[in-house]
Every structure is written in structure tokens, then in C-alpha cells.
Amino acid sequence: MYQAKLEKDIRCPLEYGLDVFGGRWKSRIICVLAHQGTLRYGILKGEMTNITDAVLAQNLKELIADGIVRRTSFDEIPPRVEYNLTEKGESVVPILQTICRWSGAYHREISGLSIAQCRKCDYTAEKRS
Amino acid sequence: MYQAKLEKDIRCPLEYGLDVFGGRWKSRIICVLAHQGTLRYGILKGEMTNITDAVLAQNLKELIADGIVRRTSFDEIPPRVEYNLTEKGESVVPILQTICRWSGAYHREISGLSIAQCRKCDYTAEKRS
DNA sequence: CAGTATCCTATTAGATACTG
DNA sequence: CAGTATCTAATAGGATACTG
Numbered sequence: 001m002y003q004a005k006l007e008k009d010i011r012c013p014l015e016y017g018l019d020v021f022g023g024r025w026k027s028r029i030i031c032v033l034a035h036q037g038t039l040r041y042g043i044l045k046g047e048m049t050n051i052t053d054a055v056l057a058q059n060l061k062e063l064i065a066d067g068i069v070r071r072t073s074f075d076e077i078p079p080r081v082e083y084n085l086t087e088k089g090e091s092v093v094p095i096l097q098t099i100c101r102w103s104g105a106y107h108r109e110i111s112g113l114s115i116a117q118c119r120k121c122d123y124t125a126e127k128r129s
Numbered sequence: 130m131y132q133a134k135l136e137k138d139i140r141c142p143l144e145y146g147l148d149v150f151g152g153r154w155k156s157r158i159i160c161v162l163a164h165q166g167t168l169r170y171g172i173l174k175g176e177m178t179n180i181t182d183a184v185l186a187q188n189l190k191e192l193i194a195d196g197i198v199r200r201t202s203f204d205e206i207p208p209r210v211e212y213n214l215t216e217k218g219e220s221v222v223p224i225l226q227t228i229c230r231w232s233g234a235y236h237r238e239i240s241g242l243s244i245a246q247c248r249k250c251d252y253t254a255e256k257r258s
Numbered sequence: 259c260a261g262t263a264t265c266c267t268a269t270t271a272g273a274t275a276c277t278g
Numbered sequence: 279c280a281g282t283a284t285c286t287a288a289t290a291g292g293a294t295a296c297t298g
Contacts (some may be wrong), residue, residue: 027143040189098223
């Protein structure tokens with residue numbers, strides 16, 4: 001008999017962290033918001049390369065549910081919605097920086113590309129406040 | 130026309146790092162090896178809860194290919210194979226510790242469980258050398 | 259503008275059986 | 279013992295069309 005997938009029962013903190021900001025898109029969204037501050041949906045989408053609305057909306061929902069991103073909608077026509085990091089969201093930025101620095105040491109050997117070519121995640125740049 | 134999935138073209142260092150030690154299993158494997166040192170296949174499997182051979186073997190292969198884990202096989206009957214972290218592998222442990230500490234601050238509010246219940250990832254314990 | 263809805267594909271995980 | 283092979287299942291990602 002086929003068993004249904006095992007629940008993520010007693011979750012370790014590592015898994016929680018990787019759920020919240022791991023994956024292909026979430027870390028980049030946090031990354032972009034950390035640099036650009038508050039962004040409207042369309043601008044945020046433009047800062048992510050090759051993301052579709054379906055995927056961006058899904059990831060934003062999860063980030064909001066996890067308390068990483070704050071959504072502010074204005075009652076205007078045309079509609080305006082802005083996204084920025086919460087305090088909890090800001091607190092993961094140093095972790096992403098650490099990963100970036102670690103990866104930077106090995107990145108070239110893998111891709112042949114300099115870390116400098118990744119502008120979106122360039123944590124060496126000054127962060128705007 | 131349906132387009133094939135976009136390649137991960139110019140990869141940012143963040144993505145590289147999350148590829149290498151993100152995901153459900155890789156971080157745990159690194160975690161266990163960081164604590165237990167060198168382990169045989171069977172013991173390693175036992176330290177991971179609910180992993181199948183297919184999945185463990187697959188993840189180990191990738192970790193070896195990425196230079197995180199070293200595989201040593203002994204020419205004995207029955208066969209003996211040992212796994213441990215490389216220097217590169219050891220260098221990601223502090224990152225996992227950081228994630229652990231960050232998550233610990235939010236873990237309880239999510240799961241209702243204390244961080245202490247996650248023994249496998251308990252980086253507060255002394256690491257054996 | 260800021261998304262939903264729907265459908266499809268690609269990737270990852272899990273179960274089971276088997277082998278050098 | 280330490281896996282491989284082969285299958286199915288679950289999930290994440292992607293394309294396209296459409297809406298308040």
C-alpha cells in the first residue's frame with residue numbers, strides 16, 4: 001500500500017528558516033526589498049527576472065503569512081499596493097548576506113562568472129534606509 | 130507554444146548557496162555530519178528520520194559533486210563506505226548555525242515546540258572534533 | 259495596476275524491489 | 279552493507295487568459 005507523504009512533524013529550526021527564505025524566489029524577493037525599500041507590485045516584478053504573476057503572487061502570500069513582508073494597499077484608482085520588509089524580514093537580511101559571501105568564494109569556480117555580475121544580490125553595495 | 134523551462138542563466142551567489150545546502154535534506158545531512166564526524170552510510174541513514182535510500186543516495190551524490198561531502202570507500206566484504214564533511218562543507222556549518230539561531234527566535238510561535246526538541250540540529254551543543 | 263484562474267510541466271520526494 | 283532501478287505521488291514553477 002502506498003503511504004501518503006509524511007508530515008513535516010517536529011520541525012527543526014533549520015527547516016523553518018529554509019522554508020521561510022529558501023527556495024528559488026523568496027530569497028530574491030527579500031534581497032530586492034532590502035535594497036530598494038518599499039516597492040509597488042509592478043516594480044518589484046520588474047526587479048525579479050523572469051517571474052510570472054502567478055509565482056510572484058504565491059511567494060508574496062507566503063512571505064506575508066510568515067511575517068517577512070508587509071503589504072500595504074491604497075484605496076485608489078488605479079490600485080496601488082506596496083510591499084516592504086517587516087522587522088522580522090529585515091532580520092534575515094544578514095543571513096542572506098552571509099550566504100552571499102560564502103557563495104562568492106566558490107561562485108566563480110562553478111559558473112565562471114564574477115560575483116559582481118549579480119547586481120540584484122550585491123550586498124557589497126550600500127543598503128538604502 | 131509552450132516554452133521549456135528557463136535556464137538558471139546568470140546565477141547569483143545566493144542561489145548557488147541555497148542550491149548547495151538548502152532543500153529539505155542537504156542541510157540535515159551537513160548538520161548530522163558536523164556533529165557526528167565521520168559516519169558510515171547505514172548510521173547516517175539512521176540519524177536522518179524517514180529518509181529513503183533513493184533520496185539519501187541522491188542527495189549525497191549532489192553534496193559530493195558540490196565538494197561538501199567526502200566519500201571514502203574501503204575495499205572490504207561487507208562493503209564499508211564512510212562520509213564526512215570536506216573543508217568546504219565545514220565552512221557552511223556556521224551559516225546553518227546562524228539560520229538555526231534566527232529560526233529559534235520564531236520557532237515556538239509557529240510550531241509550539243521548543244527549539245530544544247530538535248536535537249539533530251542543536252548547535253548549542255559542543256561540536257565534536 | 260495588481261493581481262486570479264486555469265491548466266500544464268519540471269523537479270523533488272517516497273515506496274518497493276532488487277543487486278554486487 | 280551500501281547502494282541502484284523503477285515506479286508513483288506531491289509540489290513548485292511556468293504559460294496564458296482574464297478581472298475588479
